[in-house]
Each structure stands twice: as C-alpha cells, then as structure tokens.
Amino acid sequence: MNIKDTNAGRDLEALRAAIAGQLFVPGQAGYDQARQAWNLAVDQRPSVVVVAGSAADVVQAVRYARAHGMRVAPQGTGHGAAPLEPLDGAMLLRTTRMRQVDVDPATRTARAQAGAVWQDVIVPAAEHGLAGLAGSSPGVGVTGYTLGGGLGWLARRYGLAANSVSAAELVTPHGDLVRADAGHEPDLFWAVRGSGGGVGVVTALEMQLYPVRELYAGDLFFPIQRAAEVLHAWREWTATAPDDVTSICHILRLPPLPEVPEPLRGRAFAILEAACLGDAGTGAELTGPLRRLGPELDTFAMIPASALGQLNMDPSQPASGEGDGAFLADFPAPAIDALVAVAGPDAETPPDSVEVRHLGGALTRPAPGGGAQPSIDASYLLNAAGATPTPDLASPVRAHVQAVKDALAPWHASYDYYNFEDTPAAATAVLPPASARRLQEIKAAYDPGQVIISAHPVWPARPNRI
Numbered sequence: 001m002n003i004k005d006t007n008a009g010r011d012l013e014a015l016r017a018a019i020a021g022q023l024f025v026p027g028q029a030g031y032d033q034a035r036q037a038w039n040l041a042v043d044q045r046p047s048v049v050v051v052a053g054s055a056a057d058v059v060q061a062v063r064y065a066r067a068h069g070m071r072v073a074p075q076g077t078g079h080g081a082a083p084l085e086p087l088d089g090a091m092l093l094r095t096t097r098m099r100q101v102d103v104d105p106a107t108r109t110a111r112a113q114a115g116a117v118w119q120d121v122i123v124p125a126a127e128h129g130l131a132g133l134a135g136s137s138p139g140v141g142v143t144g145y146t147l148g149g150g151l152g153w154l155a156r157r158y159g160l161a162a163n164s165v166s167a168a169e170l171v172t173p174h175g176d177l178v179r180a181d182a183g184h185e186p187d188l189f190w191a192v193r194g195s196g197g198g199v200g201v202v203t204a205l206e207m208q209l210y211p212v213r214e215l216y217a218g219d220l221f222f223p224i225q226r227a228a229e230v231l232h233a234w235r236e237w238t239a240t241a242p243d244d245v246t247s248i249c250h251i252l253r254l255p256p257l258p259e260v261p262e263p264l265r266g267r268a269f270a271i272l273e274a275a276c277l278g279d280a281g282t283g284a285e286l287t288g289p290l291r292r293l294g295p296e297l298d299t300f301a302m303i304p305a306s307a308l309g310q311l312n313m314d315p316s317q318p319a320s321g322e323g324d325g326a327f328l329a330d331f332p333a334p335a336i337d338a339l340v341a342v343a344g345p346d347a348e349t350p351p352d353s354v355e356v357r358h359l360g361g362a363l364t365r366p367a368p369g370g371g372a373q374p375s376i377d378a379s380y381l382l383n384a385a386g387a388t389p390t391p392d393l394a395s396p397v398r399a400h401v402q403a404v405k406d407a408l409a410p411w412h413a414s415y416d417y418y419n420f421e422d423t424p425a426a427a428t429a430v431l432p433p434a435s436a437r438r439l440q441e442i443k444a445a446y447d448p449g450q451v452i453i454s455a456h457p458v459w460p461a462r463p464n465r466i
C-alpha cells in the first residue's frame, strides 16, 4: 500500500487525528523509537506505526489498514519480534500504552490490557496472595506469551497460561471489537489460546489466577566443569518429581559486567533451578537429592511468588540476541552427553544460555475445553540463546544456537514450541497437526485476505481475497 496515494494519505491524517494514541511514518520524529522491538537485533521498518491508546484506536487502525489493503502486525513488547516476516508496506500496531490490569480477588481473575507485561499482573495479584502463570521473565508481554502457549514456573501444576484464559477481547480482521469466551465466538476463543495472534488484534485478556502467596524455590550453582554430572543427576531426579515441582537445568555463561554480582561475574555455571509449591519442609525434602550434590552456591528458600521472575536470570532490559528452542520427546543420557559436548566446559563456541525445562505434569493432561495447545506430549523443552551486542555477531551466534538445536535433533518432538521458535517458521511447525488444520479453517473464515500478520504465519485453508 502506498501512503503517498492522496486518499490513503488523507485518511492516515484522519486516523492520526481520531486516535487517542500516536501514529508515526518513516522519517517522522519518533518513528524509530516506536518501531523498536525489545530484541534490539530486529530492524522492523513498517510503513506506519500506530501506538494504540485504547481498543477504539485498534478498531480504527484495523479499519484503516483494511480499507487501504495494508496488512497489520500487532505487537506488544517485541520480545517475540525475531520470527516476524518483513513489515515493509505493513502497519505495526503497538499496544505498549495499553497496560491497565484489574485483579478481582473474589473470582481469582485478572483482566490485562494487551500491552501489559507480566510484572503488571504479578504485583497486584500478589497483594491478594494470587499468582498468574507468568514465564521466567516478568518483562515479557502477557498477550504474546499467552497467545503462544505460555510455559512458566507453575506449569507442571497448572498447565499452560493459554489454557487459563477465560476470555479475550479482540478486534477481528474486519475491524469489529468482539468478546471471545466459553459462550461467544468459540473459534476465536479456541485460537487465541495457544495458536498465536493470527485471527485478530487482542485488546485484553481475562485469565485465572491461583492461590500462591509464597513457595520454596531457588538456584543451585555448580562450576560448569561439573555440567555432565549435574545434568545426569537432574534428569534422574525429574523422573520422580511431583507435579508441584517445576525445574530447569541451565548452562549459563555470565558476562564480566559490573551488574553481575562479584562471585558470579564472568564465570560459567551449570545451574539447577526449581520452584516447589508447598512449605519449606516439603520443598527441602524434594530438592534434597539435588542440594546434596554440593553446589558452590545454594539460594533455595521460601520466596514470594512475585520473586519467581529472578530465578532464571533472564535479561531485564532490551537486548540484541539470537535464540531458538525445541520440544524434546525425551532427554535421556545420550542426549545429555550430546548437549554437554556442544554447550559444556569443553565446547568451543557455545551460546551464552542453554536451558532444558522439565515439562510433564498438568501439561500432559488435555485441559478441559482447552485451546490450540490443549496438552504437550513432549517431556522437556530446549532453549538456547546468545547475545549479539554487535551486528557482526548475529550470524555466528545464530550458527551456535542452531548447532545446539541440531545436536539434540534425535530427541526432537514432532513440532516445536510456539514461543521459543525464534526463527521464521509457519504455524504448522509449532502446533499439533490437528490444531494447525483447525487454525487454517478459522483463518479462512475470519481473515481470508491475511490482513493480520502473526509471529508464525498461518495460511487460510481456502485461499481467498478481501
């Protein structure tokens, strides 16, 4: 679409005047800041950026785009911007200003506007002794994370965040604001729970919260030279861990930066991280076999649920990076050996962070009335990531991440995890096959002209045009 076209340009100025939020075009002051994703390595150059201030702004923006044959890419933080197709000619629709969160302690639910990040939910929920199903980083957007599944510290007990969504408010590709819940818009309600955002622009999500005020959690730091021993022990331990325990093994190379605490700065570790629902005695007993391995540093203690976001030591500020992940059907001894070879003490060019998360528990049981990811067959989840502070590092770091993923190829499940697939991949590569087929049908019904761009594209089952 050419916004130099007289009608389009005039209508764009009308849109700018009509919305509560802001609108930027290339060359205009503020455009570069508005188009910047959390992942600083991503250079998205849309024709228009709309920073929506309200659901009404989203309606108007989508109607404008539709009227002028422009595609729309909804985005909150841009944590998940890496796999997006080029946005040339498209509208980037940022929800970053829409961060209102309302917690209802009586129903144990939260309603979060589309631009809210997890910290915006965690804090007010904690005031009532409640917790949402946040992931490892409180800065990640509630919407993108939840639309793609949402695997966090309470996953083995309460499942995917997507399956705790009770309603979504979204603007359809036709520009209508609708509510999708158990009684309305069943296809849209199903799709927003795990199949990404390809069926509309979400303006708010309602979700279940859980009564978790505090829990027993922490990290065990071992020198990286002990990686093989520690990972084998963790793997055996996970076979006996109850659903109340969610854990991660993490090979982490910390940078020599002043913000990293002195004993850890510039060093490499094999870290075991776990969150155990229940009291300190139960937690200490459950984690005993791991703690008896004799870590260099042991941080296990009762912590408020609101502090879980610090366990995995994710970057809290926008950063340049390359990452990728894969569901693992299993993580047996040969897989551990393969991982240690590419990421352990003797690896020549490992990514900064390589983690394997333990799945199972509630994740394996189909959520009643669940969405596009009703359950997860895989037993573990791999994620590898590396910082790319200068552009010349992007290509080698991407290759190192890919090498880790390839090393575990014999144990990959049949599809990857939506949220950790950070390279361009179709929805069919990151969803169960039956869900991918249903999503294509829904896309054909709601968005045959593919107005909405999503992280992992879905093509309508019956090609059509608007």
Ligand SMILES: Cc1cc2nc3c(=O)[nH]c(=O)nc-3n(C[C@H](O)[C@H](O)[C@H](O)COP(=O)(O)OP(=O)(O)OC[C@H]3O[C@@H](n4cnc5c(N)ncnc54)[C@H](O)[C@@H]3O)c2cc1C
Pocket: 074, 075, 076, 077, 078, 079, 080, 081, 084, 095, 114, 134, 135, 136, 137, 139, 140, 141, 142, 143, 144, 145, 146, 147, 148, 149, 150, 151, 152, 196, 197, 198, 200, 201, 202, 203, 314, 315, 419, 420, 453, 454, 455, 456
């Ligand atoms: C440091 C870090 C830690 C992470 N930890 C976890 C974790 O523990 N568990 C986990 O499951 N994932 C995790 N992720 C992955 C993360 O969930 C995905 O990157 C997710 O897409 C981020 O959502 P966002 O809204 O912040 O990002 P965005 O880039 O803003 O959004 C990602 C995609 O979501 C869709 N989307 C966003 N907003 C809307 C909307 N309003 N309407 C329609 N579609 C929309 C779009 O397709 C968009 O491209 C992590 C990522 C990072 C970088």
